[in-house]
Amino acid sequence: MFEIVLMISLFIISLAMLGLIYRVIKGPTIPDRVVALDALGINLVSIIAIVSIFLKTTAFLDIILLIGILAFIGTVAFSKYLEKGVIMERDRNS
Amino acid sequence: MKTNDIILQTVTKITLFVIILFSIYLFFTGHYHPGGGFIGGLMASGAIVLLLLAYDIEMVKAILPVDYRKMIGIGLLFSAGTGAGALLAGKPFLTHAYTYANLPILGKTSLHTAVLFDTGVFLVVIGVTMTIIQTIGESD
Numbered sequence: 001m002f003e004i005v006l007m008i009s010l011f012i013i014s015l016a017m018l019g020l021i022y023r024v025i026k027g028p029t030i031p032d033r034v035v036a037l038d039a040l041g042i043n044l045v046s047i048i049a050i051v052s053i054f055l056k057t058t059a060f061l062d063i064i065l066l067i068g069i070l071a072f073i074g075t076v077a078f079s080k081y082l083e084k085g086v087i088m089e090r091d092r093n094s
Numbered sequence: 095m096k097t098n099d100i101i102l103q104t105v106t107k108i109t110l111f112v113i114i115l116f117s118i119y120l121f122f123t124g125h126y127h128p129g130g131g132f133i134g135g136l137m138a139s140g141a142i143v144l145l146l147l148a149y150d151i152e153m154v155k156a157i158l159p160v161d162y163r164k165m166i167g168i169g170l171l172f173s174a175g176t177g178a179g180a181l182l183a184g185k186p187f188l189t190h191a192y193t194y195a196n197l198p199i200l201g202k203t204s205l206h207t208a209v210l211f212d213t214g215v216f217l218v219v220i221g222v223t224m225t226i227i228q229t230i231g232e233s234d
Contacts, residue, residue, distance in 0.1 A: 059127065059128060062120065062123075062127075062128060062129065063128075065116060066116075066133075066137070069113055069116070069137070069140065070140065072109075073140055073143060073144050073147070076102065076144065076147055076148075077143075077147055080099075080102075080147055083097060084097060087147065087231055088146050088147070088150070088151055088227075088228075088231040088232060089150045089151065090150060090151050090152060090232065091150055091151075091152050092149060092150035092153070
């Protein structure tokens with residue numbers, strides 16, 4: 001019973017990721033693509049969580065934190081590029 | 095154009111220490127579990143990249159006065175020195191030694207020379223990543 005619930009949730013999250021991939025490829029503007037990439041990272045975290053429940057292991061819990069941090073840094077970098085045009089400034093106050 | 099990024103800077107001040115702690119955890123857990131010097135170094139350089147994103151290059155250079163090219167050299171010295179140390183004992187290159195010791199707080203702990211090797215890998219990964227990012231990331 002519990003495994004059927006896990007299978008159904010994996011299937012639904014996979015459908016959500018397919019929709020997000022469509023938005024990444026097709027998205028009319030760049031911010032659409034950035035938000036879709038961020039949501040893809042979050043869906044990846046949930047898929048890893050469900051798989052680690054499924055396999056009854058704790059080895060993947062580090063990977064969840066890792067993907068969360070990397071998706072955060074990536075989204076911040078994209079957002080700064082969209083807002084300022086540069087990613088790393090030499091002097092912020094000039 | 096002057097923008098207001100107070101939210102990003104406040105979040106960075108808290109998140110930075112979480113990422114650094116996580117990289118140290120990944121470094122030390124790498125002996126028996128997934129992790130190690132390579133991924134720990136990548137996580138630490140990710141923290142420095144977050145600092146570079148929220149602030150600017152001059153400020154990061156002021157609070158972390160490190161020459162990353164020298165860091166590559168020091169790391170290679172650590173790794174190669176640990177490997178060559180086995181030659182002094184008459185063992186093949188890169189043979190590692192370990193012993194068990196009773197430390198004050200940790201209790202019975204296994205001490206490996208592989209930790210020194212991994213420290214070298216950690217420093218090399220931070221040095222290479224930050225050199226690449228600072229070289230291609232500067233706008234002018």
